[in-house]
Amino acid sequence: MEKGKVTLQQTALKKIWVFDVMLIMYFIVGVFTVINQQFQIPLRSSMLPKEGNITNALVTLLNFSWFLAYPFSEKFATRWLELYGYRRTMLLALIILISGLEIYELAVLQHLYIPVKLIIIETEIPLGFFTFLIGSFVIGISAAVLQVVLNLYLSVSSVGNTTALQRQMIGGSVNSIGMAIAPLMVSHFIFYNVSLSDVNSSQFLFPVFIIILIMILVTVLVSRIKFPDLPENTNTQTIPLQKSIWSFRRVRLGLWALGIYVGIEVAVGANINMYAVSLGHSFALKATHMAALYWGFLLIGRLIGSFLKNVSSQRQLLTGAVGAIFFLLLTIIFNNPWILTLIGLFHSIMWPAIFTLATDKLGPYTAKASGILMIGVIGGGIIPLLQGISADILSGIWRWTWGLIVLGEVYVLFYALSGYKIK
Incomplete structure (x- = not known):
């Protein structure tokens, strides 16, 4: 014994x-x-x-x-x-x-x-x-x-x-x-x-x-x-699926929402440096501190989000999108990269919220939908690249390129308002 x-x-x-x-x-x-x-x-x-x-x-x-x-x-x-x-x-x-x-x-x-x-x-x-x-x-x-x-x-x-x-x-x-x-x-x-x-x-x-x-x-x-010793596979039973995973509207739109979210999250974290250095002066000297603060706020937001059990995923996503749009517009208006750091708080709750809404009530299709949604990670490379191309078109002025990120946030807002709904 x-x-x-x-x-x-x-x-x-x-x-x-x-x-x-x-x-x-x-x-x-x-x-x-x-x-x-x-x-x-x-x-x-x-x-x-x-x-x-x-x-x-x-x-x-x-x-x-x-x-x-x-x-x-x-x-x-x-x-x-x-x-x-x-x-x-x-x-x-x-x-x-x-x-x-x-x-x-x-x-x-x-x-x-x-x-x-x-x-x-x-x-x-x-x-x-x-x-x-x-x-x-x-x-x-x-x-x-x-x-x-x-x-x-x-x-x-x-x-x-x-x-x-x-x-x-x-x-x-x-x-x-x-x-x-x-x-x-x-x-x-x-x-x-x-x-x-x-x-x-x-x-x-x-x-x-x-x-x-x-x-x-x-x-x-x-x-x-x-x-x-651990189980090698958590899904050992294969259930025949009656229709395509793409027939679910919330999955199709959720893939776009997740890809755009990853893109705009990475765009702020990766390109806030580029923006700050382009402005010069004290902004350029503190560029890495801005990036650290952005990711730090994202961490704080995730810790806070772990306690929000009584707040629905839809409401969390709606709040995150509205807050991010607000601070992005302030950034463009005042041309100040420090404001971007606060967006980390609002981006922190988007991934789990989108993922939960996109896979809600899918039953045997849940595992398939989870794999499909992971394709959206590629957005983390595409949107920052598009922002860099925009900066070149605008002769190296990054201020107005954040309008592209605003458009991404607007799509996330659409998903929070309508795209997630089961139809």
Whole structure:
């Protein structure tokens, strides 16, 4: 009897330890997602021409290449999970991440010592810049695979008396902490308080090398962890579906709403720096602090949202859309990027609200709808890129490009008012 109790206690402790490791992985995904975004201005200042017809569009390709990896990764990530299990799939993802960081290093070395340039729309672009984009895509694959592992593991792994939703909320909060501190890491650790607009290529080399060493250490530690036995698949029964998932209006419109939401959320977090630097003066000096504050408010909003059990998803989404539109309009009117940071509070509740409304009362179609909705993540690459193209069209003036983000918020508002309704 005593031996059985000891075994149960050991299993419980092992689950808690592995759960802590999963939270560290969530943190890592959040950190690298935002670090990649914060590299936009250093990449522009070190590799791209100061004046060019497509400079803003080019630099937002860094974020686009990251999110482009998500739709390409989901299927083989699930397949790896089936073949290799949680630990080995996580190790593969970490190795891919390290490879992406090494491609970053290769891109910088290529730019410094093999200064080959391509001419696109009368703009000279170093070949190293495109290599850097490849590195971003590779790390994006790693992040996508890790998220597949983390989401499924937290769904099926019982830890204490926690529910699957509570574990997902904890993981999401830790992910947001990583996103909130990442801009400060870029400003104060990676580039040693050098203004992002003054970074040169060689200043990437040593910090990225240190990050590679840290990630190698993390990979070695993860390789030594033994995972407890878990169910490999939570949906073992296949129920024949009578009609197409696309026949549900709330799913079709919800896919657009989720894609647009991810796009506008990332656009503010990634391009607030670009906006602030374009204004110069004190705004440029505090650009990374603005990004950190935006992601910090998003974290606070998620923590507050976890207590709003009696407020419907529809009402939360409606409030979020109206609040975001209000502060975006204030930003345009006063031409002040600090106002954008407050939008993090309103963006924080949009993902769960849209997801819940889109999958409401779908019965056996719920799992299929969940997979379809994840396609919307690609919006995180498309909308910031469109905003960068708009900035180039407007001769580098970012102020009016926030009108594009307002349009995105208006669609989310439409979904909160009508698009979610079951018809």
